[in-house]
Amino acid sequence: MSEAVPKLRLRGLRKRFGDKIVLDGIDLDVAPGTSMVVIGGSGSGKSVLLKCILGLLEPDAGVIEIDGRDILQLDGREREEARAHIGMLFQNAALFDSLPVWENVAFGLLARQHMSRPAAKARAVEVLAQVGLAASVGELRPAELSGGMQKRVGLARAIASQPDILFFDEPTTGLDPIMGAIIDGLIVDCVQRLGSTAVAITHDMASARRIGNRAAMINTGKIIWEGPAGELMDSGNPIVDQFTHGRREGPIQMELRR
Amino acid sequence: MSRALNAIAAVGRGVFAACAITGRLTLFALSGLSHLVRPPFYGRMFAAALVEMAYFSLPVVALTAIFTGMVLALQSSTGLSRFSAESGIANLVVLSITRELGPVLAGLMVAGRVGAAMAAEIGTMRVTDQIDALRTLSTNPMKYLVAPRLLAGIVALPLLVLVADVLGVFGGFLIATVSLGFAPRIYLQNTMDFMQTQDVVSGLVKASVFGFLITLMGCYHGYNSRGGAQGVGAATTSAVVAASILILAFDYVLTELFFAR
Numbered sequence: 001m002s003e004a005v006p007k008l009r010l011r012g013l014r015k016r017f018g019d020k021i022v023l024d025g026i027d028l029d030v031a032p033g034t035s036m037v038v039i040g041g042s043g044s045g046k047s048v049l050l051k052c053i054l055g056l057l058e059p060d061a062g063v064i065e066i067d068g069r070d071i072l073q074l075d076g077r078e079r080e081e082a083r084a085h086i087g088m089l090f091q092n093a094a095l096f097d098s099l100p101v102w103e104n105v106a107f108g109l110l111a112r113q114h115m116s117r118p119a120a121k122a123r124a125v126e127v128l129a130q131v132g133l134a135a136s137v138g139e140l141r142p143a144e145l146s147g148g149m150q151k152r153v154g155l156a157r158a159i160a161s162q163p164d165i166l167f168f169d170e171p172t173t174g175l176d177p178i179m180g181a182i183i184d185g186l187i188v189d190c191v192q193r194l195g196s197t198a199v200a201i202t203h204d205m206a207s208a209r210r211i212g213n214r215a216a217m218i219n220t221g222k223i224i225w226e227g228p229a230g231e232l233m234d235s236g237n238p239i240v241d242q243f244t245h246g247r248r249e250g251p252i253q254m255e256l257r258r
Numbered sequence: 259m260s261r262a263l264n265a266i267a268a269v270g271r272g273v274f275a276a277c278a279i280t281g282r283l284t285l286f287a288l289s290g291l292s293h294l295v296r297p298p299f300y301g302r303m304f305a306a307a308l309v310e311m312a313y314f315s316l317p318v319v320a321l322t323a324i325f326t327g328m329v330l331a332l333q334s335s336t337g338l339s340r341f342s343a344e345s346g347i348a349n350l351v352v353l354s355i356t357r358e359l360g361p362v363l364a365g366l367m368v369a370g371r372v373g374a375a376m377a378a379e380i381g382t383m384r385v386t387d388q389i390d391a392l393r394t395l396s397t398n399p400m401k402y403l404v405a406p407r408l409l410a411g412i413v414a415l416p417l418l419v420l421v422a423d424v425l426g427v428f429g430g431f432l433i434a435t436v437s438l439g440f441a442p443r444i445y446l447q448n449t450m451d452f453m454q455t456q457d458v459v460s461g462l463v464k465a466s467v468f469g470f471l472i473t474l475m476g477c478y479h480g481y482n483s484r485g486g487a488q489g490v491g492a493a494t495t496s497a498v499v500a501a502s503i504l505i506l507a508f509d510y511v512l513t514e515l516f517f518a519r
Binding site for chain 2: 051054055056080083084086087088090091092094095096097098107108111112157
């Protein structure tokens with residue numbers, strides 16, 4: 001019996017900066033339609049992992065397969081084509097300051113799909129409504145928005161071109177708990193509506209449980225645990241348990257200078 | 259002995275670092291230029307950069323040119339009067355402005371105004387992940403951010419220098435006729451007699467090169483900025499300093515090319 005091809009498959013992914021090994025042979029499968037949450041401490045390599053998958057960093061070794069195709073073996077144009085099916089919400093939203101909100105949301109539609117500006121604007125307004133923002137917000141500049149609104153606009157930009165895979169980098173960082181829960185709810189709604197596969201990295205446990213149906217923990221450059229997101233708080237793995245419960249004592253030793 | 263070796267090692271490190279920067283800069287410039295001839299083209303980005311560089315720099319360049327022309331006429335009058343050669347004022351003003359001062363001063367002004375702003379804008383985009391966001395949206399940042407600005411620099415500065423030439427000569431004319439007692443018609447006649455097409459064209463070619471250098475430095479230092487607000491500040495300073503030095507160095511090289519006998 002053949003297994004279904006994972007939407008995203010990582011094998012032996014390695015990345016180092018000078019002497020510092022950040023990713024030390026990451027293996028991870030994400031099945032289609034799954035919401036995978038990757039947790040880990042600060043500096044554990046979560047963001048580097050995401051940047052390698054997105055093509056923002058070149059890994060030193062390993063395989064990154066999307067729909068069974070190793071994107072590291074593709075040429076520039078083919079990689080760009082593969083990336084066209086990816087949406088990304090950055091930690092700080094990373095909205096383009098020089099463009100109004102609607103143009104931020106419609107950026108991919110204008111650049112990738114060469115949609116006309118009126119049609120792209122209409123689609124942007126539609127997507128803004130999906131994340132709970134009024135059409136009038138489309139005319140504002142990103143600097144005029146609150147942190148929560150910026151996250152919503154970032155989410156709208158990520159889903160505007162209806163991607164197959166969505167990536168979220170610390171989606172609730174810098175938000176109050178209520179706004180964090182609202183953003184998580186929007187993420188779940190959007191992922192379900194689009195039927196996309198989602199990968200989120202976070203160290204916010206409440207957010208991890210809300211967004212994910214699968215979870216994995218990265219520590220010292222390796223995936224050390226993977227399982228259902230519901231078992232995060234009671235995984236049976238001492239490293240995961242220390243992290244999820246925020247205990248000072250345990251196998252994870254933080255590097256502190258006194 | 260070890261002190262001497264340390265000194266040699268330091269010189270060697272400096273030379274290697276300079277070679278590495280030159281190499282990176284050359285690759286960056288070639289990459290930016292190559293995107294000028296490969297679609298897609300971002301006309302709106304080019305138009306915005308052109309307006310920012312040409313239109314909004316007009317007041318500062320115009321004021322610089324007109325005052326420079328005025329000072330030039332005054333100073334040359336003082337010098338030339340010692341040899342009873344005041345009739346050479348028009349010649350001196352028009353040659354100085356069109357060949358040298360127009361392009362160089364406009365270049366330095368634009369480097370301070372636009373080069374700094376460009377480095378700050380692109381540097382901020384870098385440290386706030388906006389450049390990464392562009393890439394995740396299948397948009398090449400070199401094509402979207404750098405190439406249109408390079409082209410705008412190449413086009414905008416000659417336009418500014420044309421204005422600077424006219425206003426610089428006008429500044430000289432103003433002083434010559436109002437303060438030094440020249441007849442307007444004779445001063446203008448002298449100006450037109452002395453000025454050659456090559457003077458203006460060489461100045462415009464210099465301006466194009468300076469425009470390219472200013473935008474290249476702004477884009478390069480902004481694109482490679484690191485480390486938050488401090489990194490963006492450092493990139494801005496580096497962009498202005500590097501562009502100013504390169505303008506003066508290339509001014510010499512181009513003058514040699516155009517006028518060395």
